[in-house]
Amino acid sequence: MTNSIEIKNLNYRKNMKPILSNVNLTIASGKIVGLLGENGAGKTTLMRLIAGVAKGYQGQISVVDESKIAAKKAIVSFSEQLSGFNQNMKIERIVRFYEDVYPDFSEDKYNQMAGFLQINEDQKLSQLSKGMREKLIIGLALSRRAKVYLLDEPFGGIDSMSRKKIINSIIRWKPDNATILVSDHYVSEIASVLDEIVIIKDKTVFAQKSTEEIREKFGEGIEEYYEKVYEGTELHD
Amino acid sequence: MNFDDKIPIYYQIKEYIYRQIITGKLEPGEKIPAVRQLAVDLTVNVNTIQRALSELVTEKMIESKRGRGNFVTEDINKVKELKGKLIMEQLKQMYDSLRKLNVSDQEILDYVSQYINKQERDQK
Numbered sequence: 001m002t003n004s005i006e007i008k009n010l011n012y013r014k015n016m017k018p019i020l021s022n023v024n025l026t027i028a029s030g031k032i033v034g035l036l037g038e039n040g041a042g043k044t045t046l047m048r049l050i051a052g053v054a055k056g057y058q059g060q061i062s063v064v065d066e067s068k069i070a071a072k073k074a075i076v077s078f079s080e081q082l083s084g085f086n087q088n089m090k091i092e093r094i095v096r097f098y099e100d101v102y103p104d105f106s107e108d109k110y111n112q113m114a115g116f117l118q119i120n121e122d123q124k125l126s127q128l129s130k131g132m133r134e135k136l137i138i139g140l141a142l143s144r145r146a147k148v149y150l151l152d153e154p155f156g157g158i159d160s161m162s163r164k165k166i167i168n169s170i171i172r173w174k175p176d177n178a179t180i181l182v183s184d185h186y187v188s189e190i191a192s193v194l195d196e197i198v199i200i201k202d203k204t205v206f207a208q209k210s211t212e213e214i215r216e217k218f219g220e221g222i223e224e225y226y227e228k229v230y231e232g233t234e235l236h237d
Numbered sequence: 238m239n240f241d242d243k244i245p246i247y248y249q250i251k252e253y254i255y256r257q258i259i260t261g262k263l264e265p266g267e268k269i270p271a272v273r274q275l276a277v278d279l280t281v282n283v284n285t286i287q288r289a290l291s292e293l294v295t296e297k298m299i300e301s302k303r304g305r306g307n308f309v310t311e312d313i314n315k316v317k318e319l320k321g322k323l324i325m326e327q328l329k330q331m332y333d334s335l336r337k338l339n340v341s342d343q344e345i346l347d348y349v350s351q352y353i354n355k356q357e358r359d360q361k
Contacts, residue, residue, distance in 0.1 A: 032282055164280075171276050171283065192240050192281045212245045212285070221242035 002064075004029035004148055004179040005050060010059035012049060019045050021203045023059070027179055029147070032170070032193055034211075035183040036226055037200035043183040046200065047150040050181070051078035064147045074104075077146035079137050079154065087126040091119065091136060102144050110143035113173060117165055131162030138166050142173045149174070151182040155189065167193055191222040199229055238279050246281055250289035253279070258298065258309055259320045269299060269307040 003026050010023035020042050027033055037043050048054035049061060052072040063072045085094055099105050114121070117135040128136065138154050151170075155163050167190060174180055184190060187197065191211060199207040207229050214225045240249050257263040269275070272290065276283045290307055293299045297315065299307045310316065335345050 030284065032284075167280060168277060171280065172273070174283075176283075188242070191242050192246055192279075192285075195282055195284055212247060212288075215243060215245045219243055223242070 002029050003027065004031075004064050005181070006060075006062045007050075008060040010049070010057060010061060012045065012054070012057040014045075018203060020049075020057075023204050025198065025205050025208065027181070027196070027198075029064070029179050030177050031195040032174070032180045032182065034187055034190060034194040034197040034222075035181050035200065036185065036187055036197055037183075038185060038230070041200045042203060043200055044152055047078060047152050047181065047183065050148070051076045051150055053078065075147040076150060077102075077141045077144040077148070078150045079141040079152050081152075082125060082133070082137060085125055088124050090122060090124055091128075092121040094125065094136075095121065095140070098140055098143070104145040106143055106145055109145075109173060110139060113139045113142060113169055116169060116172075131158040134158050135162060135166060138169060142169060145175065147178055149178060149180045151180065153183050153185075155184055155186070160189075163189060186223075187226055188221075188223045194222070197222060197226065199226060201230060240281070246285050247289040247292070250275075250279065250281065250286060251292060254289070254293060255298070255319060255323060258316060259323060263309050265309055265313060265316060266311045267309045268305075269309065271306060 005025065005027040007023055007025040010020060011018070012020040023046070035043050035046070045054060049057055050063060050072075052069040055069070060067065061072075064075055066072050066075060082094070085097075095110060098110075099107060113119075117139055119132070119136055119139060123132075125133075134154050134156075138151060141149055141151060154166050158166075170180060170182070171193060181198075182190065182194075187194075194211050196208060196210050197214075198205055201207075209225070211222055214220055214222060218225065220228075238253060240246055254263070254269070263269065269290070270278065272283055272286050275286045279286070290299065290301075294301050294307070297312075298310055298319065300310060301307050332345065340348075
């Protein structure tokens with residue numbers, strides 16, 4: 001199996017303050033991986049670094065063997081929070097923008113997903129509920145034919161129906177060999193979909209484990225394992 | 238379907254398919270839904286479905302036909318055997334927990350037949 005994300009000795013500081021220290025991480029292609037950690041642990045920063053949005057780091061980050069930023073941007077689809085768009089802009093225009101900017105954006109895939117997620121393109125960005133906005137963000141991110149998808153906290157503060165639909169879309173529209181990294185600080189609802197979890201704690205990758213191994217070896221639920229690791233009561237590695 | 242997060246998911250998927258086969262929801266020789274479809278229906282990872290199915294292929298409960306998909310075995314004896322195995326598993330659980338309560342074998346038999354009679358009466 002080939003690796004889709006390889007990070008070696010990554011250090012990243014912002015305003016002289018260390019955000020991530022000595023991060024080493026390898027993720028095989030085709031997997032769905034949960035990136036877990038408290039708010040402010042550095043999950044978003046790590047995604048921004050993998051996506052090539054955040055710069056000025058030390059160490060090595062390669063995505064499907066590409067380490068140049070422009071090449072990474074072409075194969076990584078990062079769920080953007082749409083904060084750069086005018087809030088009065090209609091969804092329709094945002095979709096057109098995506099089509100223009102990303103050569104791998106599939107209108108066909110988008111239309112299927114928009115139908116399934118019931119996205120109304122006549123609405124303005126400001127009119128969307130939190131759940132609908134998150135559906136749009138995920139729909140746009142998954143519509144690219146990318147090798148790696150980085151989905152940043154798609155489940156935060158949204159209703160359970162929207163959550164289920166987003167999880168469903170991830171299963172349905174993930175290309176076979178593509179890798180998905182999805183961050184969350186709460187894991188129960190997506191646990192059954194994840195191949196692995198990566199826990200960010202103390203500014204680094206604190207643990208990386210296969211979910212089936214956690215169940216099989218320790219007889220524990222994923223949430224339970226995660227909480228124990230976070231509190232430092234789980235000693236087995 | 239709701240999974241127990243403490244038990245490997247591939248194992249629970251296998252159990253689910255066993256039950257489908259035993260109850261006849263999946264008949265001998267019937268095509269099993271595509272991997273992606275099963276993943277969507279059960280809200281699990283495609284890789285986990287694949288692992289469950291490949292074990293079922295090894296056990297010869299299902300047969301993988303190249304380019305056509307996966308099919309339930311046509312071997313009726315295999316299905317009977319599976320049913321027997323699941324019944325024994327359930328009985329073992331019941332038996333073990335009753336024996337822990339110091340219930341004798343004869344008492345277990347008596348209570349089981351009493352219980353069955355009561356079920357029959359209640360259904361009338």
